[in-house]
Amino acid sequence: xxxxxxxxxxxxxxxxxxxxxxxxxxxxxxxxxxxxxxxxxxxxxxxxxxxxxxxxxxxxxxxxxxxxxxxxxxxxxxxxxxxxxxxxxxxxxxxxxxxxxxxxxxxxxxxxxxxxxxxxxxxxxxxxxxxxxxxxxxxxxxxxxxxxxxxxxxxxxxxxxxxxxxxxxxxxxxxxxxxxxxxxxxxxxxxxxxxxxxxxxxxxxxxxxxxxxxxxxxxxxxxxxxxxxxxxxxxxxxxxxxxxxxxxxxxxxxxxxxxxxxxxxxxxxxxxxxxxxxxxxxxxxxxxxxxxxxxxxxxxxxxxxxxxxxxxxxxxxxxxxxxxxxxxxxxxxxxxxxxxxxxxxxxxxxxxxxxxxxxxxxxxxxxxxxxxxxxxxxxxxxxxxxxxxxxxxx
Amino acid sequence: xxxxxxxxxxxxxxxxxxxxxxxxxxxxxxxxxxxxxxxxxxxxxxxxxxxxxxxxxxxxxxxxxxxxxxxxxxxxxxxxxxxxxxxxxxxxxxxxxxxxxxxxxxxxxxxxxxxxxxxxxxxxxxxxxxxxxxxxxxxxxxxxxxxxxxxxxxxxxxxxxxxxxxxxxxxxxxxxxxxxxxxxxxxxxxxxxxxxxxxxxxxxxxxxxxxxxxxxxxxxxxxxxxxxxxxxxxxxxxxxxxxxxxxxxxxxxxxxxxxxxxxxxxxxxxxxxxxxxxxxxxxxxxxxxxxxxxxxxxxxxxxxxxxxxxxxxxxxxxxxxxxxxxxxxxxxxxxxxxxxxxxxxxxxxxxxxxxxxxxxxxxxxxxxxxxxxxxxxxxxxxxxxxxxxxxxxx
Numbered sequence: 109x110x111x112x113x114x115x116x117x118x119x120x121x122x123x124x125x126x127x128x129x130x131x132x133x134x135x136x137x138x139x140x141x142x143x144x145x146x147x148x149x150x151x152x153x154x155x156x157x158x159x160x161x162x163x164x165x166x167x168x169x170x171x172x173x174x175x176x177x178x179x180x181x182x183x184x185x186x187x188x189x190x191x192x193x194x195x196x197x198x199x200x201x202x203x204x205x206x207x208x209x210x211x212x213x214x215x216x217x218x219x220x221x222x223x224x225x226x227x228x229x230x231x232x233x234x235x236x237x238x239x240x241x242x243x244x245x246x247x248x249x250x251x252x253x254x255x256x257x258x259x260x261x262x263x264x265x266x267x268x269x270x271x272x273x274x275x276x277x278x279x280x281x282x283x284x285x286x287x288x289x290x291x292x293x294x295x296x297x298x299x300x301x302x303x304x305x306x307x308x309x310x311x312x313x314x315x316x317x318x319x320x321x322x323x324x325x326x327x328x329x330x331x332x333x334x335x336x337x338x339x340x341x342x343x344x345x346x347x348x349x350x351x352x353x354x355x356x357x358x359x360x361x362x363x364x365x366x367x368x369x370x371x372x373x374x375x376x377x378x379x380x381x382x383x384x385x386x387x388x389x390x391x392x393x394x395x396x397x398x399x400x401x402x403x404x405x406x407x408x409x410x411x412x413x414x415x416x417x418x419x420x421x422x423x424x425x426x427x428x429x430x431x432x433x434x435x436x437x438x439x440x441x442x443x444x445x446x447x448x449x450x451x452x453x454x455x456x457x458x459x460x461x462x463x464x465x466x467x468x469x470x471x472x473x474x475x476x477x478x479x480x481x482x483x484x485x486x487x488x489x490x491x492x493x494x495x496x497x498x499x500x501x502x
Numbered sequence: 503x504x505x506x507x508x509x510x511x512x513x514x515x516x517x518x519x520x521x522x523x524x525x526x527x528x529x530x531x532x533x534x535x536x537x538x539x540x541x542x543x544x545x546x547x548x549x550x551x552x553x554x555x556x557x558x559x560x561x562x563x564x565x566x567x568x569x570x571x572x573x574x575x576x577x578x579x580x581x582x583x584x585x586x587x588x589x590x591x592x593x594x595x596x597x598x599x600x601x602x603x604x605x606x607x608x609x610x611x612x613x614x615x616x617x618x619x620x621x622x623x624x625x626x627x628x629x630x631x632x633x634x635x636x637x638x639x640x641x642x643x644x645x646x647x648x649x650x651x652x653x654x655x656x657x658x659x660x661x662x663x664x665x666x667x668x669x670x671x672x673x674x675x676x677x678x679x680x681x682x683x684x685x686x687x688x689x690x691x692x693x694x695x696x697x698x699x700x701x702x703x704x705x706x707x708x709x710x711x712x713x714x715x716x717x718x719x720x721x722x723x724x725x726x727x728x729x730x731x732x733x734x735x736x737x738x739x740x741x742x743x744x745x746x747x748x749x750x751x752x753x754x755x756x757x758x759x760x761x762x763x764x765x766x767x768x769x770x771x772x773x774x775x776x777x778x779x780x781x782x783x784x785x786x787x788x789x790x791x792x793x794x795x796x797x798x799x800x801x802x803x804x805x806x807x808x809x810x811x812x813x814x815x816x817x818x819x820x821x822x823x824x825x826x827x828x829x830x831x832x833x834x835x836x837x838x839x840x841x842x843x844x845x846x847x848x849x850x851x852x853x854x855x856x857x858x859x860x861x862x863x864x865x866x867x868x869x870x871x872x873x874x875x876x877x878x879x880x881x882x883x884x885x886x887x888x889x890x891x892x893x894x895x896x
Contacts, residue, residue: 110562110579151635227602374774461843462526462533462864479844481560488561492842497839500558501565501578502588 128439159478190331197358402439522553522833553872584725591752
């Protein structure tokens, strides 16, 4: 990494991730960002350069994990975060090096056959009651066993100890009418983990035996903690992250950012950021609502979410430093989900490039002087703009 | 390299490097190129395609070495030119394969401790007097020793012979109050070089012992000649280069271009190019003044420099062949130094692409049909436009 070779001290950097920011035409040929009234962002777009980022590669729609890694400057095709780890982060479990995280589904088994892979979508409260009972299984041999409820029938099983491995068969047969699969090792390395999972099943089946619907559970997405350098190791900056949702806090923690946990909304995220201003060089802050509205295909709510975010811009600017606004990915209402399209980007600094836009929109960002790039390249632009990079070569 | 596989004979190509060409808004929101009156370049921009080049990678501000290598089609992250070699090129020393080039600083040492790493910034004339004396040391064993003055306290020491190595400790302790470091080998490969440097020091200290300020010197930036294919090996074209400054002549020589030395200004560069027109396929010519004004943050002088360059455009066009105008990097007056931003590019050929611009400016070049690319990709566009490339595949 040539960036580390030419590092010097620079200004503070704020990276705002407006989750699902961009969209596609939804009304009269206009997109979500075009329909929104964004006076503060538009003022920045007239004064400073815009551009657009491709989260992973042409046509690749990323989940939140790869999309965030990419913005943090890690190629998500090289650094893969297993599904179990993401689920664990999503339910707010702390995950450490060496841990094995597993997605669990409560299920219904009759006569040795899975008759419902989701246990009739039991309500979250019932899930919580069952997980409380299963917590009796808190240790097998030298391995700590951690249970955490998710929504409805979902939970996370986390094993903590030495020598754990992903190389065990998933117990979910993938469809109803088949027996659960035994957690056998797929290679010898998986033997210890298989032994522990079998013992967990032996005790758990006893605990759940009188349940009408959730009398069993299926495991998949085994994932050990990824071998990933910290943000500070990679870029040399002391980093702070803040997000209302556990998944995003978890992603920031995964790359070694310091992340407060008591930030239930954007207002409290911003407050936490302000209070930590003196202690860090780099600040990641996450705004969720645009993505949620996009997933629901509700463009009016997405427009409102963008407008709400816009109202926070003066406060972010007031902190000083270099402010960048972008998204981890677009969530077009037309698609009702994440998408692969270029994500609008704005860097509020005269040094960042020539201004070219009148408004901060999907369309105008495509023609900006920050270019069309992979999201992994954003960190280079931010470091340069904030003065963290010396000249390369003479 | 697929280019070599599909090479055929084409037209002549002229690559004009307007050093530090692009900028950022400096007056009323307008950039240097927008403020300049460039009737000849603007006429080309209306008729031919424009585009923009990224010298190295996102956010990387290149020195002249990496920036030029990139334009010549060598990835500067793979081909690194050591500091000593660049200094040697900068003072106009001829450098050959196997040479070891070293940056020297005259310094003041008292009681075994460096008290001034720059010998009180002695004037260049004093430097020249000392170097004349040190030239008495012209050979150590089988190694030729070459001395050349730079500005003030700086000089270059070049060793020429067999088995020289960079793997010797730099003698500069990096700050005052410490003794000079002995030039010990860092690995066994460096032993011969270390022995020679110690002998040079032994004799030099004797020569300098009565100097009040420059009674010692410190060495750093050891660099052997890079292992780099010639331009003709890489692209198949016979190449000519011309520049007023030794550094740029040296860079052209480094990739094996034929370069005349008696070209003190752009006028004489252009004359040398015209006189060599029949003998080469590719012509590199360097215009320096825009960069100098940018480094000084003097946008009026930069505008003048661009206008001066513009006045030469008809003469360059008159030569025939495919004319490309770009820079090695931007030098925005706002930044007062090289920058990482996209560099405007124009290729004066109807074959090169669709015209899109009214003026040749930073902003309009971003939207041109030559695209936004790494500078290393320019050679492909030039070869294609000038007819040097056959169809790839059937």
